[in-house]
Amino acid sequence: MSYNRRKFLSVTAGGLATIPLLSITTQTAWAADKLAGNDPMAMALGYFEDAAKTDTTKFPKRAGAEGEKQFCDNCAQYKVTEEGWGTCAIFPGKLVAGRGWCNVWVPIP
Numbered sequence: 001m002s003y004n005r006r007k008f009l010s011v012t013a014g015g016l017a018t019i020p021l022l023s024i025t026t027q028t029a030w031a032a033d034k035l036a037g038n039d040p041m042a043m044a045l046g047y048f049e050d051a052a053k054t055d056t057t058k059f060p061k062r063a064g065a066e067g068e069k070q071f072c073d074n075c076a077q078y079k080v081t082e083e084g085w086g087t088c089a090i091f092p093g094k095l096v097a098g099r100g101w102c103n104v105w106v107p108i109p
C-alpha cells in the first residue's frame with residue numbers, strides 16, 4: 001500500500017468516525033429542556049406553564065384584566081422556537097411555554 005493511499009484511508013476513516021459524534025453533539029445543543037415548574041428560580045419568579053395557574057395573591061402583577069393578558073409569548077424576553085414553546089433570557093438553556101408567565105414579564109416594546 002502506498003503512503004498516499006494509506007494516508008487517504010486514515011483521514012477518510014477518521015472523518016467518517018466523527019460524523020455520528022458531530023450529529024449527537026448538534027442534537028444536544030438544539031434540544032433544550034422545558035423549564036420545570038419545581039425549578040427553584042422558576043418558583044421564586046412565579047413561573048407556570050399555564051399562566052392561569054398563577055397565584056395572583058403572591059404575584060399581583062398578573063391580577064386583573066391587564067394582568068390576564070400577560071403571557072410568555074407577548075413578553076419581550078421570549079423568542080419562539082417551536083409551536084407553543086420558546087427561549088427566555090431569564091432562564092437560559094430552557095424552553096418556556098408560550099402560554100406561561102413569570103413575574104419578570106415585560107411588554108414587547
Ligand code: SF4
Binds near residue numbers: 072087096100105
Ligand atoms: S421573562 Fe417573560 S418569557 Fe421569560 S418566563 Fe417570564 S414571562 Fe415568560
